[in-house]
Amino acid sequence: MSNLTFLRRPPFCPNPDCDSRTDPTTWRFQRKGFYPRSQPPHRIQRYRCSQCGRYFSSQTFATTYWLKRPRLLELVFHRLVACSALRQIAREHRVSHSTIRTLSDRLGRHCLLFHERLRPKSTPTEPLVLDGFRTFEHSQYWPMDVNLVVGPSLFVYGFNDVELRRSGTMRPAQRMRRAVLERRFGRPDPDATRKRVEALLRRVIPSRGEVVLRSDEHPAYVRAIARLRDRTILHEQTSSKAARTTRNPLFPVNLSDLLIRHSSANHKRETIAFSKRRQSALYRLAVWGCGATT
Ligand SMILES: [Zn+2]
Incomplete structure (x- = not known):
């Protein structure tokens, strides 16, 4: 920073x-x-x-523009990738939790710019590994995937978000609640994964680029790649049921998923520190990409 x-x-x-x-x-x-x-x-x-x-x-x-306590910025950066929740960080520094949230967002914006500056603009020289990291914003009724493209070097080439419809087993009351919410706010686009993966790959792989792309057998990935006709993508698929060892071709992204949950309080399972807004989750992921993987 x-x-x-x-x-x-x-x-x-x-x-x-x-x-x-x-x-x-x-x-x-x-x-x-x-x-x-x-x-x-x-x-x-x-x-x-x-x-x-x-x-x-x-x-x-400066990253500290207009901040009353500029020294907090670096301290909060390290805490955010050390799995502290906003209120815990706030208590340590005797500030409001909303102060930490705005600092987290500010750090996220700078990390996005920093990452964009460092990201190779030519075709990546190592194989790319793609996967969706499942999480949610606000409540379990608003699940989302974070599509991650990482290399065996563990460099994060890019990520973006995909809105999803709540699925899985639900009690009748939960099913009704989902229907009410969908009537009010609309139903997530069923083709969202294809669209967002296509956009992400378009950003990471330049036109006329040639790469090896490894992923699981998600059918939307195949449809996304089929639309990128000006890029040569050798798509290698591995079943998501294969043992998640270091020999698994998807190991870089499996490890990234593990490190995201290990390093970010908002992605821990069964936590009350989950992200309330998708934007904040993405900013925090940008902080993770710059902080926890280096
Ligand atoms: Zn001027």
Whole structure:
């Protein structure tokens, strides 16, 4: 987690309407002194855009922008991948649990950007392993899969979410409740897995790329791959009933699933720390991708 306070030069003008945003190569700025603050570093460099005149500072580009307790950010990052729940972290640092939640979301957004910067933009050189990690948001009536694409190196190439319909055995009252909820909020798209896996593979594998992709025998994966005609994907399937040992071709993704549950309080089984919102679950997964696998 790099705090950009010590950057030698700001990367661009933060004013979205500034002319320099269309052509950043000729951008000029002036140093305009410092302002003091109570948290270290106590002197913050100020700047002025020579083009639009907007004032800003090195904090404008920092992960700790506008935070009253900037040091919490790194401490919370480590706690989030150490299986602490939000209230436990909050108690340790004597803040509200909602403060930890907003820090978790902020970290997630930065981790997504950081991951996007590191992710290879060319065809991955190792086989890819794809699987859906089953979890839920808000309540068991809103199950979802997180599609994960990882390599044997355990690098997470990408992930996204899929809405699912609650399935499995249900009591009559639960079945009725599901019907009520579906009438009110709509029924999840039955083709969602195919659509989301297709989108994920399109992002991870560039056009005309050639890869070996390993997965279980989920029929939606086959349909998703069939639509990616401009990519050469050698699809190797393994039954999900095969022993989940290190020799299993799906081992990288099986291990990732295990580590997600081991490292993230919101994905533990039978927990009250489950994610209440899907967005927060995805942000937290991005933190896991940058923190627990490195
Ligand atoms: Zn400007």
